Amino acid sequence: MRRLLPAGDTRETRACYLISSSPYAVEINMSHSRTHPCLPLMHMMNLEQIAKLSGVSRSTVSRVINDDPHVSDGTRENVLRVVRLMNYVPNAAARGLARGRTQVIGLVIPTGISTLFADPYFSIFIQGVSSACNAHGHSVMLWLAEPEYERRQIRQIVHGGSIDGVIVASALTDDVLLNELSQSQRPYVVVGRRPNDWQTSYVDADNSGGARDAVRHLLRLGRRRIATIIGPQNMIAGLDRLTGYVMALREYGLPIDQDLIAEGGFNESGGYLAMQQLLPRRPEAVFAASDTMAIGALRAIREVGLRVPDDLALIGFDDTPLAARTDPPLTVIRQPAQQLGRMAVEILLEVIDYPEVAPQCLILPTELVVRASCGAALV
Amino acid sequence: MRRLLPAGDTRETRACYLISSSPYAVEINMSHSRTHPCLPLMHMMNLEQIAKLSGVSRSTVSRVINDDPHVSDGTRENVLRVVRLMNYVPNAAARGLARGRTQVIGLVIPTGISTLFADPYFSIFIQGVSSACNAHGHSVMLWLAEPEYERRQIRQIVHGGSIDGVIVASALTDDVLLNELSQSQRPYVVVGRRPNDWQTSYVDADNSGGARDAVRHLLRLGRRRIATIIGPQNMIAGLDRLTGYVMALREYGLPIDQDLIAEGGFNESGGYLAMQQLLPRRPEAVFAASDTMAIGALRAIREVGLRVPDDLALIGFDDTPLAARTDPPLTVIRQPAQQLGRMAVEILLEVIDYPEVAPQCLILPTELVVRASCGAALV
DNA sequence: CTGAAAGCGCTTACAG
DNA sequence: CTGAAAGCGCTTACAG
Structure with a gap:
């Protein structure tokens, strides 16, 4: 399945696959030469280059990027100009490694196919999560929990270090992931009340x-x-x-x-x-x-x-x-599906920032x- | 909104918020001391520690982790034992940085609220994407394109280096993100036919x-x-x-x-x-x-x-x-919503692995x- | 088959 | 206010 390329592997020809019953369909294999437009390659800028271009050190560029106040206004403006000009965005992996924070939160949703299929509840919930993440400059990594990959997914989520915390939308009272999570130091919040679990934060509808x-x-x-x-x-x-x-x-x-x-x-x-x-x-x-x-x-x-x-x-x-x-x-x-998503994020970010504080839980009103x-x- | 903590900031008390109309609701503030269970902290293992524990160099551990054949069976087994015992998973950020590949693909979905709200099409599509990603050991980063964050989201997606490629489910013929993407070197595939765009790969229903x-x-x-x-x-x-x-x-x-x-x-x-x-x-x-x-x-x-x-x-x-x-x-x-998701991933991974090859497109039959x-x- | 070392692109004390 | 340097945790030639 991984190899979709046409036999010839030619670089001039558009590969078009028409797995279709339609004899009328209009797609055609066409030869053309615009595959490599040879645009100004601006090969993924980095701090070094920005520093060079603005005549300062990497440290300074880093400070500017991170809104460190200890930079003179002149330098700041200079650097910012170059940054914008070059469309520079700091490399997420490098930043994550250096800071020990990825600015990514995980969202785990059980995929009892039936559930996700017909019910827009999750769609709306995800919207809430996504929008709250945006508002806080975070990204969301989505895991639809498939039984077959469960162990691998769990290891990845709990020990992979690719996320700062995770929201688990699980209805089950005894969830493998939740167990692992509660053993770990990783911040998490679950969607759905947990009556006798005094160490996990949650949000739920009333x-x-x-x-x-x-x-x-x-x-x-x-x-x-x-x-x-x-x-x-x-x-x-x-x-x-x-x-x-x-x-x-x-x-x-x-x-x-x-x-x-x-x-x-x-x-x-x-x-x-x-x-x-x-x-x-x-x-x-x-x-x-x-x-x-x-x-x-x-x-x-x-x-x-x-x-x-x-x-x-x-x-x-x-x-x-x-x-x-x-x-x-x-x-x-x-x-309140959207609100639940939003609040799950708010709470998670709290837990991430203040891991020592007591678990939080929140019950939102229905209508x-x-x-x-x-x-x-x-x- | 970010500060949800109760006034006292106490560490012994469970913070419970009941934004609810229900006078009967059963949540109560409770004092308890199980907040810090003092579990075996096993603070996020790393290569170094695994190496030390198995008496080999980091290089060797790395080789084992990455299925490099140039390792003796004995060493391999030893290392593997320690890896499993310690629940070691290589740090995603570090790996991403070193390899220049994050094993994450982006999924961008327009959020004309109406669309995502009532239509499970996207839910099913996302399932397809997710499952194909799992099958290939990749994760998916989800962006619901909100107008307000558009510029920032786009910069992040195109220049942030946090993903290896991106699937764009956009109906618009003239999409800002798609324009940026076609200027960049970043692999992408769009969901929806693009008749006169000879440089982008896509999948679509017939x-x-x-x-x-x-x-x-x-x-x-x-x-x-x-x-x-x-x-x-x-x-x-x-x-x-x-x-x-x-x-x-x-x-x-x-x-x-x-x-x-x-x-x-x-x-x-x-x-x-x-x-x-x-x-x-x-x-x-x-x-x-x-x-x-x-x-x-x-x-x-x-x-x-x-x-x-x-x-x-x-x-x-x-x-x-x-x-x-x-x-x-x-x-x-x-x-064929699920299939479309699956195939979008397959094609994207192709494009990522063989960026020089001609764009691919695929039309799937309806029923x-x-x-x-x-x-x-x-x- | 194995290890020492450089490098990925950032952040962050530490000096100045 | 600014820079040189160490370090984040991995991978990957390069030697041996």
């Missing part, structure tokens, strides 16, 4: 608060017999969202009825099955702990001919784009997005 | 072939009066998909009717408006050059009370998850995904 808000909303709308489709209880988010459900019911002095609780595995078919299980119990409303489960539930409800929200109100959790496009559109609790499925319009 | 297949499919199903909602014609993909539409019609000896072509800007509201414009022309079928436009079109069609596919067949392009969940589900042309909206079931 899952229990969000779930409570969802159920409160249903209660305010007059529903009383409220069921819930819960996520796996070995995931903290799954636990927390159930907690929120319980809290809201308690507030209203309502009993917790085990028959109104069904597990849906955080996926659509799970939600579908859970709903089928709940249907005979005649709930007036259902809080699904994820949008995907809500969508499955919707299918089950429709199959028995009940109407949402008239017969049965429904609220999801996450706010995936699908949620807005179901029939009826889903009322949901929205996760109730009212659409049609909860029946707010009916009241 | 947009024209895909569009042609879509329209062919409609033709085979007996539809004749086929309209199309096209994308912006300053984007190559927009152009190519129109070309495919034209090709298919030509194959069947049908005329190209300007009145059956409307521009929808590759977004939903654009698709909606374009469809409204086409409706009076009474098409029997519509090929929308993107799923989002198809979804907009669907809305317009439903508003006038026409049925899909009975009155009007519809095909989209991309295969976003939404496409499978519209009513009726959308028949679409699927892009027709038949669902309900095209009316295949009706025939």
Whole structure:
């Protein structure tokens, strides 16, 4: 696979591969001579050259580059002129080596293909991370954790010295990487609450608060017999969202009825099955702990001919784009995905700068997005 | 924003921030003393130490690490044992500096928020890139191109020396980064065909072939009066998909009717408006050059009370998850997003290893995904 | 097969 | 305010 070059290895011919069913496709092999435009080669400048060109020492150029105040204004301007003219950017590897800091943070995301595939949550989260990194002059190295490379990836992340710290977006309670990380000196923060882990910093959405808000909303709308489709209880988010459900019911002095609780595995078919299980119990409303489960539930409800929200109100959790496009559109609790990304970076940079300080954790508020499925319009 | 630490800066106290509406939330400030577990510090090994521990020179260790055959089996095993024991991984920065190669490739993605937000295309594409990189022992540095940081990002990418090459997923015909890149010596490949640019390597989906297949499919199903909602014609993909539409019609000896072509800007509201414009022309079928436009079109069609596919067949392009969940589900042309990512890496690594060779380009086939909206079931 | 030494491009005390 | 020099942790001819 690595060798894509055409047989002749010719330097004059454009290599065009058309792995395509289209007999009409317009790509053609063409001879041309513009492969080497012989531009002003300006072969990757370095400190030495900048120093020479501006008539000072490398030390001084370095100081200018790094905004060291101990440089006279004249020298500074001179050097800066040359730097800009030559498009000089200090070599990241050399700088990293000398400083022991790479200005790169790692971002590790589990690639349960299903997850990343359909859910833009990670896309938005990554945007948050990226933008916060930019704001702080850092770059982000992305690792999608593939099982096959796990050991190598982990060694690289923990011992490779290519990053200053790492953000781990892992749902698992017992993660190999996290274990390694906690043994190491490397700064890290995880996305997702870690209740009994007092040495790691984390950010998370307020899952229990969000779930409570969802159920409160249903209660305010007059529903009383409220069921819930819960996520796996070995995931903290799954636990927390159930907690929120319980809290809201308690507030209203309502009993917790085990028959109104069904597990849906955080996926659509799970939600579908859970709903089928709940249907005979005649709930007036259902809080699904994820949008995907809500969508499955919707299918089950429709199959028995009940109407949402008239017969049965429904609220999801996450706010995936699908949620807005179901029939009826889903009322949901929205996760602050972008904010989570941003804050993960902020905290990580703190931890990097002040490694001695206590671990930090941050719970961000969720938001109730009212659409049609909860029946707010009916009241 | 950078300072998140609590006022006291105490080292014994866990800093917990609860930016949340939840009075019930369970996080509490807790005193505890496990912050510094005093683990075996094994402070980032280096060659020197490994050499000392295995009784050989640094050179030899280096050779072992790099699979140099000129090492006796005995020495090799000895060194390897120590390496594994100490969890030694060569420092990436130092290695990068010495070799002039970082084993990191850059991935630049435009962040027209809309795009990345709802469309998992990029997620899947990134997965392809990541997995191919893993397979070749490379890492990926991710840049989401934010306008505000553009200049700095570009300087960093082109002149920063932190990456060996870069994949640019840019739709724009005139991209600042691409211009800079083509002036530089830095290897790069772009995602998206570049018709008149003979010096850059690229990968792309077979947009024209895909569009042609879509329209062919409609033709085979007996539809004749086929309209199309096209994308912006300053984007190559927009152009190519129109070309495919034209090709298919030509194959069947049908005329190209300007009145059956409307521009929808590759977004939903654009698709909606374009469809409204086409409706009076009474098409029997519509090929929308993107799923989002198809979804907009669907809305317009439903508003006038026409049925899909009975009155009007519809095909989209991309295969976003939404496409499978519209009513009726959308028949679409699927892009080989993952493959595109994989191949972008393969080609980039080629270009990095053989910079003197001619630019390479690769067009990957699309796939027709038949669902309900095209009316295949009706025939 | 192995080691001593130079060099990659930067930063950072240390003198002046 | 400025420069000479050591050092960051690796690789790679060059000798042996």
